[in-house]
Amino acid sequence: MLRLVSTVSRPTSTGLLGKVVASSHTQNCTRRPFSSTSPKQADITLTVDGKEVTVPQGSALIQACEAAGSTIPRFCYHDRLAIAGNCRMCLVEVERSPKPVASCAMPAMPGSKVWTNTPLVHEAREGVMEFLLANHPLDCPICDQGGECDLQDQSMRYGSDRTRFHEITGKRAVENKDLGPLVKTSMNRCIQCTRCVRFANEVAGVEELGTTGRGNDMQIGMYVEKTMNSELSGNIVDLCPVGALTSKPYAYHARPWELKNTESVDVLDAVGSNIRVDSRGVQVMRIQPRTNDDVNEEWISDKTRYAYDGLKFQRLTTPLIKQGDRFVAASWEDALNAIATGLAASGAKDNEIQAIAGHLADTESLVALKDLVNKLGSDNLALDQVNGTSSPVHGIDIRSNYLFNSTIPGVEQADAILLVGTNPRHEAAVLNSRIRKSWLHTSLEVGLIGERVDTAYGYEYLGADAKALTDFVSGKGEFAKKFAAAKRPLIIVGSSLAEHPDGQGVYGQLAKFVEANKSKLVTPEWNGFSVLQRAASRSAAYDIGFTPSKKASETKPKFIYLLNADEVDPKSIPENAFVVYQGHHGDIGAQLADVCLPGAAYTEKSVTWVNTEGRAQLGRTAVPPPGAARDDWKVIRALSEIVGSPLPYDDVLTLRDRMWDISPSLVRYDITESTSTDVALVGLKTLSAKANAKVSGEKFLKPITNFYQTDVISRASVTMADCTKAFVKNEKEEFSNLGKGPQAAFA
Amino acid sequence: MSLLRACKQASSLTRQNIATSSIYAARFVATDAAPPAEVKTESTSSEIVAPAQPPRDVMVADVISGAPSELRHRAVRIYQPTRNTMQSGPGKGERWRIDWDTLQGGGRWENPLMGWASSADYMQGTKITFKSKEDAIHFAEKQGWDYFVQQSTVKRIPPKNYAENYVYKPNQLRIHRTK
């Protein structure tokens, strides 16, 4: 037994030993103690339920059992959170151990024999279950977790069939907390697994969520009356194994068994988080994350999760033609004919025909629109962003100039990160949680040039403008030295930099710096120059070349086709141009239009999305588009027929064939294709040629001021409006009346 | 037996027709679940057209199954449903599923009387579960369906250890655990 105990502590002690040894060489002392790339440790072999299984040393016993195919019930253990070991549901029997052991808190030991399905184990779990249920209300019929509740399921399997609960004082009662407009609490149901606390602490960076009291009086809360202000807060709803934390917008709307699950891709930022769209009938009822370690792990941002109610409001359901100052509903035929007439009447030819692609345009429709516009003799393909009507400063010839080359999981390997003109917390919330993870567990150093923001991890502030960058590049300052010493440095360039007046110079300086340090920044294993896009359609648009030629960008358009373009500046549209808007929401773009064509939103079409890494992913139709709305590329195809230059594809497969012709990476789904070192260097060369461009010294501003409302869907969403009110404008109230009454008395 | 053989021949004929008339089907729809690595080697050969698949001897069931012929025109998706993030149980996690895309327009509507969801598409409530990807692909081929295989994702969970909570970290303390 003693000998066994000494092996228990071995992983830690070896870790410590390793560090002691390392710290004698000052160079190595900052090596990351554990991360995905740490040197492979030895494997150990043990027996679980008579099955031999080999796991890496330092694994928890629960992981070994899982590897052996024996499921262990658990409440507090979670693959992506630190181990707490406080629910005791994961008890297993280990040979020569006098008591059942909690398999999550016990390291797997070589040669040990473990049983997960013996009478002792069952009895132990039944006992644990009885204690948990002693204070858990029996309100499953009115609980939103019903049907997908771990406690419900496990009590069916391990619970006792009769009660011994005869307390005259009744069950524990806990006051509900107000965590804001997203998370509904019902704290009576809490079993104190502390998953929510650990998530908030480690992943979201909300250190105010914690526990107070102990034993029966332990409570989960924010210590003081305050909401949980985090862009990842929705994930604690998923994590909570019982119904203590449930989703406020979804409360009492549906039961899990009524929902049809469709695995799809999110488009509200450029990360391309994998989501599962749960729908009932023709409505999206909720959006859940889908685990994918290459993209979003298991988390999604609150915008991704809760903006779905925007899909119900402000929709364009039928084609509209403007007559005088109002829109009149029309049939598809009339609307398309009106466009053909409008195009002819506007007298637009060649580059006077302009197409503007917005944030939510899918790849198929981008390709179709580009082909159509090109067929009409125009090269005037603009993007819906500042400076979108001229070709982007980073060019589009080399992919690595505008993609997130290090890849999203690669961020965790970086040991120094420089953020330039970006706030990843709002531009790519899930990616930001990876940076935080790495910042917590390794000695990662982060520097920021741009507007000061709360990133959920500490950073060194270098300055707000191009001058700070010049200093950094010339090696001035603490951080520049740390960056130079780093083994895998990473520069994350925000997408707003391309829209900045100093964009050219900044890109040039950065490229020059990367070239000078190419032995570290651009190697076959590591490309440390990454551009973080923030619009779902942007990488695809660059990939297919949806940018204007120089000549075209100087032409004043007479016919403008807005494809999901809702950020356009109304002043930039010439007075007498004929404007067509195609999209799914009646927002700014539709207001400007002479003809509106209703398209499908991302949950309503099965199309390709390319994320900021250049990873093509295929979304999926969950619900049919409302009213007469149609798939976007089909609308463009139909229009092409009417304006007299039909596109050569009749079904989506031929269209994807065309995409293959443009760039095979657009249809190689679910993988990222890295740019080779040589090509990446060529790309950097084109950038660094402009390193001496004049800089105005204007400050880099963050492009997203309100995380909750960045696109048509989230602007139409009531939940997101509530969030804006609560978290951006900090107006409390209306979500609950908790704050009105006297201060909650905490027992 | 002879009937079966006839079916087989008929199927191989139709199969060839499909293959010649629509190369893209071989390329995108009927992607043969090649792992990413293989896809990459394919690309380096700078071949635009994917190499032709060796003919497989598949007994085609749809000739005698009596299934409506419209089914042949709808691509199915073969994928591994991910675990529900609301729950921790990994059960059914290794299964593969075939299901059909929701149809545009006619696929679903709300019943005007009761508000229930109605559908004209008899496949939209259908899903078929298989033990492995190969089983699913084999089934789809047997039925003569075009299919798209969505690769399953690789799980990367590092070894976890309770002792990590107490590991000493040099430099500044970066987290104050509230648990």
Ligand code: SF4
């Ligand atoms: S609220 Fe839910 S997740 Fe948080 S400790 Fe209680 S049971 Fe666990």
Ligand code: FES
């Ligand atoms: S899962 Fe092991 S103690 Fe909770």
